[in-house]
Amino acid sequence: MMSDKKSVRFIITRQDNPDSDPYQEEFEIAYRPNMNVISALMEIRRNPVNVKGEKTTPVAWDMNCLEEVCGACSMIINGKPRQSCSALVDQLEQPIRLDAMRTFPVVRDLQVDRSRMFDSLKKVKAWIPIDGTYDLGPGPRMPEPKRQWAYELSKCMTCGVCLEACPNVNSKTNFMGPAVFNQVRLFNAHPTGEMNKAERLNAFMEDGGMTGCGNSQNCVQSCPKGIPITTSIAAVNRAATLQSFKNFFGSDNV
Amino acid sequence: MAGNREFFNRRLHSLLGVIPVGLFLIQHLVINHFATRGEESFNKAAGFMENLPFRIFLETFIIFLPLLFHAIYGLYIAFTAKNNVSRFGFFRNWMFMLQRFTGVITLIFVSWHVWQTRIQAALGQEVNFDMMASILSNPFMLWFYIIGVISTIFHFSNGLWSFCVSWGITLSPRSQVISTYVTIVIFIALSIVGIRAITAFI
Secondary structure (H helix, E strand, O other), rough: OHHHHHHHEEEEEEEOOOOOOOEEEEEEEEEEOOOOOOHHHHHHOOOOOOOOOOOOOOOOOOOOOOOOOOOOEEEEEEEEEEEOOOOHHHHHHOEEEEEOOOOOOOOOOOEEOOOHHHHHOOOOHOOOOOOOOOOOOOOOOOOOOHHHHHHHHHHOOOOOHHHHHOOOOOOOOOOOOHHHHHHHHHHHHOOOOHHHHHHHHHHHHOOOOHHHHOOOOHHHHHHOOOOOOOHHHHHHHHHHHHHHHHHHHOOOOO | OOOOOHHHHHHHHHHHOOOHHHHHHHHHHHHHHHHHHOOOHHHHHHHHHHHHOOOOHHHHHHHHHHHHHHHHHHHHHHHOOOOOOOOOOHHOOOOOOHHHHHHHHHHHHHHHHHHHHHHHOOOOOOOOOHHHHHHHHHHHHHOOOHHHHHHHHHHHHHHHHHHHHHHHOOOOOOHHHHHHHHHHHHHHHHHHHHHHHHHHHO
């Protein structure tokens, strides 16, 4: 479609350090077939000259797997948060506008600090505790259909796109964000993880937890892995409803 | 420990919006609908409600306190959102924005409405068909009431949808689509009831 194009134009919102003001810089690079945003950024890095012909600093961004499974290269491309490795230049309208996901603290240019997501996972104990002083033996088996179902939830790569899309994740709230629901549900559904179900729910019911959701459902629309996040949200809400009754009235059903 | 006050408040907010505030809204709209059967019919129905025993307790615990909590906490919720429909124009995101917008409109409308009717009643005025007819004879007030009533009904209907998600009643995408249709029907039905009652006064 655009293969006759000789060059690709980029408008990149840059920022020199976490506290400085963002500014825009334009770049034009030679077109090559099958380019993605990362290969274009690499081209800019190789020869950091902007559209005015001035020599500038290379644009900084994060990347790792280059196959949309690690989540590191997420940024806003033409207004949509997504991974730059799977954003093909041929499919993008030009000039291609790149910006950092500003829901997160910007480190430099397109690089953001997503540690808040990992902190949230620690808070809600999104893991399965199996360490002990002796071998506990094999855990309960997971039925195959359930494993296949859980696999879909396990595709979350903590990329941060759902937090960027969520209107309730912002500086005015301490909401952990949509991704956490899915992880709580994943580990609560695991036959071994289920043993610590109440612990995870109670941690997630604390301030900044699940109640921050306002059901805009942008998360499920934006998730690059197609994870049914809103189903996880409603499922965790249901479990929390029961858990809160148990907490309040007491229960011998541990 | 961070505590879970936020969880309790948010769930209470969600519950109070339906029970009792939402139920009161339906009852209120139904009573108003008596206006379509004429002045006498409306005055009889309104008089019946007015003369319910223990009225001040019924009003306090079924209307004023729940409404006050829902309104104040709702304002907090509305103003902590950072709406982004221009970047993410999905249907549910629009509903999210409208839920907050109509919440604020509804609060303004209901505050004025309470002042104009219930507080005036406490100050000795009689709330009857004539009072409403004289309020609604002003074209500005007529539109203010129409917008206010529609906004309130929208907020209630769409609120029912998110109530079902927040409490984990509708879980699957299909159940949430069905509840969207159900709440649209509720919105249209109650709007007809509300608008018919308003126009009966003019």
